[in-house]
Amino acid sequence: MKITKVEAIPFAIPYSHPLKFASGAVHMAEHILVRVHGEDGMVGVAEAPPRPFTYGETQAGIKAVVEQIFAPQVIGLDVFEREKVLSRMNRTVGNPCAKGALDVAIWDLMGKVLGQPVTRLLGGYTDRLRVSHMIGFDDPAKMVDVAQEFLDRYGISTFKVKVGRQPFMLDVEVCRALRQHFGDKVDLYIDGNRGWTATDAARALRAMEDLDLLFAEELNPADDVMGRRWLVRQAKIPMFADESVSRPAEVVRELLNGGATAISIKTARTGFSMSQRVLFLSESIGVENYIGNQIDGQVGTIASLVFGAAYQATSSRAAELSNFLDMSDDLLADPLVISGGELKVRDLPGTGVVVDEEKLSHFRLDK
Structure with missing residues (x-):
């Protein structure tokens, strides 16, 4: 099954108890939801948490590299051609969280295609x-x-x-x-x-x-x-x-x-x-x-x-x-x-993630 579309959706959820540590502090989960679509309508999902004080990635940067750099390189590939996906992503230096989320979303989609839990x-x-x-x-x-x-x-x-x-x-x-x-x-x-x-x-x-x-x-x-x-x-x-x-x-x-x-x-x-x-x-x-x-x-x-x-x-x-x-x-x-x-672990095909679409609509930043 071929990959037909890749999305990078920015969202923001406040922390009720901010986490403080030596390299920074987190008061808001300003993350990216990555979605990889297959030909039959199945969708793989993953989360990319930017950590600018650790890896230099920002929410806007992850969205840009996923949609503008990675998506054109992986759309059209079979979902099971993981090594090709990795090879093409690795042409781009850095961006570990963007790469990690796209890989997890593809595994999620593979599990759904096979009807098996990814674990x-x-x-x-x-x-x-x-x-x-x-x-x-x-x-x-x-x-x-x-x-x-x-x-x-x-x-x-x-x-x-x-x-x-x-x-x-x-x-x-x-x-x-x-x-x-x-x-x-x-x-x-x-x-x-x-x-x-x-x-x-x-x-x-x-x-x-x-x-x-x-x-x-x-x-x-x-x-x-x-x-x-x-x-x-x-x-x-x-x-x-x-x-x-x-x-x-x-x-x-x-x-x-x-x-x-x-x-x-x-x-x-x-x-x-x-x-x-x-x-x-x-x-x-x-x-x-x-x-x-x-x-x-x-x-x-x-x-x-x-x-x-x-x-x-x-x-x-x-x-x-x-x-x-x-x-x-x-x-x-x-x-x-x-x-x-x-x-x-949830005994569901893929990783077990089922997104509440109303919550995503509420918290997403690109509405």
Whole structure:
């Protein structure tokens, strides 16, 4: 079945609880809904969340590159010619979230054509993932309250703590408050979003050695090559690369440089096809992964869930699947429900996304 049309629809949904972190803050989900149409009227759907402070992509930029650059190159191709699609998209440098969304939408369409859930086409390992929640900058007591609420309401017991502030003791105090409040009832890990120097990161890690952190992520900038190597060599916990590895070649670079020991996978920036490459590369050399969050809405969260549940390696850790709860609304006709700390894959053809057209009409910006 051939691709007949590609749409990139801008929409905006306010956050009821803005997320603040070292490289920026998010108050509004100004995202793009990508739709890939097939000959028989079937449509594949995906979400592209721009992160200008991380990848340089904007909402307007994603819409432009999808509709003006990618669409003319993929219209007319068979939906199953994924490698041709990837080859043509990769002629354009950068734009990871635009590429990732188009790839996910094509997989969604393939699943609908075959009448199969995409998670089964990818690997079909499990039908659910444990959920981790990201907690943004705030006072220690308020961050403890947020974690307690998510534990009580949703059963979530794994938390990513945003760090990277100056002085670094602000974040040490937060992590200590969380551990003192919850004891061993929760798992904690930290994400610096490149906010610290290698020296500050090393001091912060030493100050938190007794807090039993699972791992740390992107504590200092990716181009701080010697600093990252130095930090990894002395760290006593795994050091995950995230925004520094937006494509497989960067994964190889970061691992060979010694700047990380593990890799975060985000379908928002590598789709399903390139996420497979990252996962298989990691597995082949004994490198751990987990499923990260691009501050996705529910459409993007389903993509992360579908991919993570497909493989044993990505389902072994809690996945970041809950930050849509901080949005005031969303686009799904049947909203996601986190229960007992888990999120289940929907047994529907494709990724399981069914968009509420009235909500899309309300929130879209190109009416």
